[in-house]
Amino acid sequence: xxxxxxxxxxxxxxxxxxxxxxxxxxxxxxxxxxxxxxxxxxxxxxxxxxxxxxxxxxxxxxxxxxxxxxxxxxxxxxxxxxxxxxxxxxxxxxxxxxxxxxxxxxxxxxxx
Numbered sequence: 001x002x003x004x005x006x007x008x009x010x011x012x013x014x015x016x017x018x019x020x021x022x023x024x025x026x027x028x029x030x031x032x033x034x035x036x037x038x039x040x041x042x043x044x045x046x047x048x049x050x051x052x053x054x055x056x057x058x059x060x061x062x063x064x065x066x067x068x069x070x071x072x073x074x075x076x077x078x079x080x081x082x083x084x085x086x087x088x089x090x091x092x093x094x095x096x097x098x099x100x101x102x103x104x105x106x107x108x109x110x111x112x
Contacts, residue, residue, distance in 0.1 A: 063070045075081050082088050 064074065080088065
């Protein structure tokens with residue numbers, strides 16, 4: 001009777017340890033799966049944003065290739081070009097600095 005009880009106890013402990021190991025493995029796998037789902041959702045969101053930006057840039061590129069009025073408008077706004085007898089008045093608000101001025105490299109002062 002004693003040997004039978006030892007064998008049953010041994011198999012019970014073996015079963016419980018295998019069940020605990022399987023549970024731990026299952027929980028870790030489930031945690032990794034949830035993390036991968038979150039990562040996939042974030043990647044899909046970033047992809048959608050990139051595709052939207054690409055479509056917008058493609059639309060602008062198509063207009064630059066086919067619409068001379070749009071090309072003129074872009075050149076005037078970004079580069080500050082004007083027609084020969086035309087005067088440009090620029091008004092800056094407090095919150096919006098002139099980007100053209102920030103893009104130009106700063107002139108260095110010469111020290112004599």
